[in-house]
Amino acid sequence: MASSYNLFCLTLIIASVCTVAHCKLSPNYYSSKCPKSLSIVKSSVIAAIKKETRIGASLLRLHFHDCFVNGCDGSVLLDDTAKFTGEKMAAPNNNSARGFNVVDKIKANLEKECPGVVSCADILALAARDSVEYLGGPSWTVGLGRRDSTTASIAAANASIPAPSLNLSAIISKFKAQGLSVKDMVALAGSHTIGFARCVQFRSRIYNDSNIDASFAKSLKSKCPKSGSDNNLAKLDAVSQTHFDNFYYKNLLEKKGLLHSDQELYKGSSKTDYLVRRYVSKPSEFFSDFAESMIKMGKIKVLTGSKGEVRINCRKVN
Ligand code: HEM
Ligand SMILES: *[C@@H]1O[C@H](CO)[C@@H](O)[C@H](O)[C@H]1NC(C)=O
Ligand SMILES: *[C@@H]1O[C@H](CO)[C@@H](O)[C@H](O)[C@H]1NC(C)=O
Numbered sequence: 001m002a003s004s005y006n007l008f009c010l011t012l013i014i015a016s017v018c019t020v021a022h023c024k025l026s027p028n029y030y031s032s033k034c035p036k037s038l039s040i041v042k043s044s045v046i047a048a049i050k051k052e053t054r055i056g057a058s059l060l061r062l063h064f065h066d067c068f069v070n071g072c073d074g075s076v077l078l079d080d081t082a083k084f085t086g087e088k089m090a091a092p093n094n095n096s097a098r099g100f101n102v103v104d105k106i107k108a109n110l111e112k113e114c115p116g117v118v119s120c121a122d123i124l125a126l127a128a129r130d131s132v133e134y135l136g137g138p139s140w141t142v143g144l145g146r147r148d149s150t151t152a153s154i155a156a157a158n159a160s161i162p163a164p165s166l167n168l169s170a171i172i173s174k175f176k177a178q179g180l181s182v183k184d185m186v187a188l189a190g191s192h193t194i195g196f197a198r199c200v201q202f203r204s205r206i207y208n209d210s211n212i213d214a215s216f217a218k219s220l221k222s223k224c225p226k227s228g229s230d231n232n233l234a235k236l237d238a239v240s241q242t243h244f245d246n247f248y249y250k251n252l253l254e255k256k257g258l259l260h261s262d263q264e265l266y267k268g269s270s271k272t273d274y275l276v277r278r279y280v281s282k283p284s285e286f287f288s289d290f291a292e293s294m295i296k297m298g299k300i301k302v303l304t305g306s307k308g309e310v311r312i313n314c315r316k317v318n
């Protein structure tokens with residue numbers, strides 16, 4: 001009895017040693033392998049945002065779309081080929097996910113410095129952080145050591161990334177399926193303080209939803225007619241689209257959420273109303289919760305140790 005109990009404990013200890021020493025992300029992962037890697041990513045991200053402000057939003061979203069599809073493994077970056085189906089044509093990504101050329105540029109800069117060392121999945125995690133920080137949002141320490149997948153799943157991308165037509169309980173389920181809480185969801189949705197959405201994503205919101213500010217809806221209808229102009233853009237945060245702040249939540253209190261899914265978080269009767277009000281009145285709590293939830297999202301089903309690979313070209317498996 002006693003010895004089988006000891007064996008059981010030993011097994012647990014070995015399992016946890018693996019978690020700590022080999023299987024966990026570490027902020028110092030590249031400290032000796034590629035000491036300049038973090039500053040290379042940061043300066044590349046800043047250069048790209050200076051060229052086009054929106055790219056910060058696009059990079060943040062790529063990390064989200066990577067992590068929600070079988071984990072943060074760079075799968076979203078893989079191109080389709082005759083023999084390989086990536087995730088770029090999935091419903092949430094087609095004509096929508098962007099920033100791939102910037103990721104290529106960052107990767108090329110890293111390959112020059114230390115070939116084959118920094119994974120594409122880690123580039124996405126760092127670029128998301130650097131973008132938020134540069135646009136005036138919070139910063140956080142990014143755990144590193146993710147490895148890249150050799151596979152992708154268009155089916156999982158279709159199924160796992162939440163659509164803007166969903167109601168609150170469906171959105172919560174999509175996050176729960178990733179191990180993320182209601183609070184994580186509300187904090188992370190604050191990402192919609194930057195960037196744009198296409199007419200096709202908010203058309204039914206401005207023509208058919210009732211909990212929308214009438215003049216706000218009206219102002220969007222010229223850009224987004226009942227049919228056609230599907231790719232016309234509107235700011236997700238009409239007040240301060242280039243600044244990472246808490247106006248996303250303030251807009252929700254005024255029924256000025258752009259997406260149906262955005263307004264689901266605050267309806268005067270939603271179970272998440274209190275979180276929206278909290279982030280309106282306490283921007284510093286939004287920032288600290290956002291940072292905490294980004295760290296949590298960045299750990300979803302990561303490949304570490306000898307799993308996966310470090311891609312040389314983020315668009316294709318080695
Ligand atoms: C809560 C569920 C969410 C839904 C339903 C949703 C949906 C969308 C949609 C429909 C768009 C516009 C895409 C287009 O028009 O092509 C968008 C844009 C965006 N989303 Fe979300 N999203 C959600 C959560 C998140 C999260 C968790 C993040 C990041 C952590 C995020 C970051 C962004 C950013 C930054 C943009 C703007 C991208 C750009 O301008 O290129 N979203 N989202
Ligand atoms: C992706 O978008 C293009 C251009 O709008 C369209 O022709 C194509 O059918 C879409 N692909 C899928 C798989 O939806
Ligand atoms: C994923 O969505 C795209 C675009 O709607 C569709 O063309 C494709 O058939 C879907 N694939 C799977 C496996 O769900």
Ligand SMILES: *[C@@H]1O[C@H](CO)[C@@H](O)[C@H](O)[C@H]1NC(C)=O
Pocket residue numbers: 167168169170
């Ligand atoms: C939310 O949507 C799901 C399907 O996506 C539906 O089954 C459910 O009844 C809806 N919930 C509410 C409260 O409308």
Ligand SMILES: *[C@@H]1O[C@H](CO)[C@@H](O)[C@H](O)[C@H]1NC(C)=O
Pocket residue numbers: 203204205207208226
């Ligand atoms: C609004 O809802 C009606 C009835 O469900 C539907 O026929 C129509 O296509 C919707 N309009 C838009 C712009 O989504």
